Amino acid sequence: MQREMQCFHIDESGFTGYDLLNPEQRFQGASAVFVSDDEAARLIKEFFPRLQAPELKYQSLVRRQRYRKPLIELQRAVLSQFKCTTCVADKRFLLILMFLDYAVEPFYFKRQIDFYEDGQNFSLASLLWTAGPTLFGSGAFDQILAAFQRAAKEKSPAALGSLVETVRAADWNQLPGALGPLALASPECLGAIATPGVSTDAALVLLQALITRMEVQSQGRYEARHDQSENLRRYHELLRRYIDHKERVEFVHSRIASLRFPLKLTSVVQVDSKTSPAVQIADVLVGAAVEAANTLAGQRQGGLDPREVLSLYAEDQFIHYLPSNDFAEQKRLRSGSQASEMIDYFARHFGGGTT
Known part of the structure; x- marks a missing residue:
């Protein structure tokens, strides 16, 4: 019997294209979760047995007090039982x-x-x-x-x-x-x-971060699926270019991350989130993480306790691009990084990006 291909489901929040100074959208995030639609449907039914909405949407659910505890418990179950990565960036x-x-x-x-x-x-x-x-x-x-x-x-x-x-x-x-x-x-x-392809679009940076973890977490060839939203078209385009890139090369990004081409990722598929419980799970993860960042920064009030949300993540499940004045820690984390070579390579082949 042929083994079913592994699949990561992806969703994003806070995308504003090249404009990273939008005061209403200070943070951008993306999540990838390795869970099947059947498993995701079971989890949604377990934690939201009376939900009547056509799909699980974090921004809609978090407004209602009675759904906040199930939102925390759902994330706890997913993050403890499945391979997941969330990346959040301060866009400025x-x-x-x-x-x-x-x-x-x-x-x-x-x-x-x-x-x-x-x-x-x-x-x-x-x-x-x-x-x-x-x-x-x-x-x-x-x-x-x-x-x-x-x-x-x-x-x-x-x-x-x-x-x-x-x-x-x-x-x-x-x-x-x-x-x-x-x-x-x-x-x-x-x-x-002025180099063609160089852009301030943050999607490239967040995708690099997700892929470094998905490549490590996958046991072999795998597929990525995401919603059909306009914002995710940019992610789809970049993923296709990564998949098509067959040159053999590897870069050390930091003490805990590296990236090797060709990728184990073999295909990317757009799906309707209403028919994909797994994409809905990714929506909850990234929605809660970006809201936690906004709350801690004083941009939002109410919602889930941001510290409780972030405490659910293991160290290797959460990637952030946030300012830090702990310069000694920055040096320890990035000692031996091939950042210069990686940036040059991505600028040449994919149109830029920061590491």
């Missing part, structure tokens, strides 16, 4: 990491300096996230970030010139290691931003 922090990737690092690469050594790009991004608004003048840093994402999208001489002028108008000498390359109109950096 991701944008700063991308700024460092394209508006700073090429200047240092030209001078044979490894900008990514021991995760120092993460440490600098955390410093900029925290202190940038104070260092460079009122509103100046966010104006720089907005000009950067506009330049990465438009790639026109006018947009690139506006980015340089925005940097020069700020008090960039407060941290010249970060803003100096653009203040000097570094041709390496402007060329990197």
Whole structure:
């Protein structure tokens, strides 16, 4: 009898395309869960026996007090019994990491300096996230970030010139290691931003994170399924390109993550979430995780206890892109990372991304 192919079901929350400064959508997330539709249907029936809605939707259920305990218990069961990964990103922090990737690092690469050594790009991004608004003048840093994402999208001489002028108008000498390359109109950096395919779309980063875990968790070839929503079309496109990439290469990302091509992932399928209980489970996981991040950041009130939600995850089930001023921990986690090589490779083959 032929063995059924393993299948991860994926859902996302907080997608805003290239615009990572949307104040109403501060966090973006994605979840992948290795559970069959039959098992997922059984779990939904166990924890929501009286549910009359056509599908399990986290945002609808969490509004009702009587569903909050079952939502916690459902997540506890899924996270303890099945292979799962959730990734949550502070989108402004991701944008700063991308700024460092394209508006700073090429200047240092030209001078044979490894900008990514021991995760120092993460440490600098955390410093900029925290202190940038104070260092460079009122509103100046966010104006720089907005000009950067506009330049990465438009790639026109006018947009690139506006980015340089925005940097020069700020008090960039407060941290010249970060803003100096653009203040000097570094041709390496402007060329990197203008490269076709380079984008501030965070979907690529979240997918990289999910795939590093799905590849480890799968025992062999596997399939990915996701909802038919407009937001997930970008994920579908990227997954197809990853599957089609047959060059043999491997990168060490961090102490706990690596990525090897060709992938064990063999196909990606769009499904109607109403007919896929497993996709509905992924919706609950990512919805609760993104809401927890928003609540802890003071962006939301009510809902589930964010600390209880996050406590359900084992260390290897949760990936985050959040600022941290624990620079020693960043160095420990990313020591030996091949970030520079991986970013160059992804920019060349898939259109960019940060690690």
